[in-house]
């Protein structure tokens with residue numbers, strides 16, 4: 001029923017001991033598909049790809065798990081660490097059949113873990129790689145709206161399109177992102193009281209351009225704030241979006257899942 005289009009299930013973010021239970025709870029909550037994001041260095045990237053690999057004939061416990069795809073990318077936090085060796089690994093990961101997008105990549109001027117100039121250089125490089133490999137982009141942008149839009153436009157990101165993950169900008173940003181063929185993915189932030197302008201966009205955005213995500217283990221939605229987030233929680237964000245749009249939960253499930261399936265080109 002649900003598609004969590006962005007979560008982090010590598011062992012840095014979800015311990016191996018917890019993972020089976022997390023996946024079982026996701027499936028029990030109706031999350032049939034999810035995309036785990038391979039960023040944070042070589043180990044996390046490899047793990048995300050391994051998680052997405054199709055296993056042998058499903059055991060009865062695996063039948064209770066969601067189907068998993070992966071991304072691979074260089075988070076803006078890690079821009080400084082990109083060297084030829086890491087790029088080689090990234091290309092290797094992106095060549096795998098269930099690695100459906102390049103990301104998350106972009107700009108983060110809130111934490112500034114990597115120098116901004118380097119973040120911009122790597123972002124430009126990642127867009128070029130996505131175009132070369134014909135993969136959609138998963139974009140992370142924080143306090144960098146103008147530069148993000150400018151680089152996406154100048155570097156021809158429209159050719160591949162993708163997703164603005166964890167959408168937390170305003171309507172004007174949304175309008176321009178949609179024009180650039182980027183869908184808007186809403187996380188638990190959309191349930192926060194303070195998130196007026198995000199909720200306005202969630203209510204207004206074209207139905208065929210909205211996705212849902214948890215970005216777990218971060219950003220638990222209301223009423224689970226403070227808890228460690230996991231894919232099962234996507235339902236709470238969904239309920240808020242359905243209320244904002246004045247549609248039934250089932251209808252929201254149907255359209256957001258169809259949108260993610262189409263964007264990631266999965267079945």
Ligand SMILES: [Zn+2]
Pocket residue numbers: 104140141165166
């Ligand atoms: Zn992010």
Ligand SMILES: [Zn+2]
Pocket residue numbers: 006007008037104215
């Ligand atoms: Zn993320």
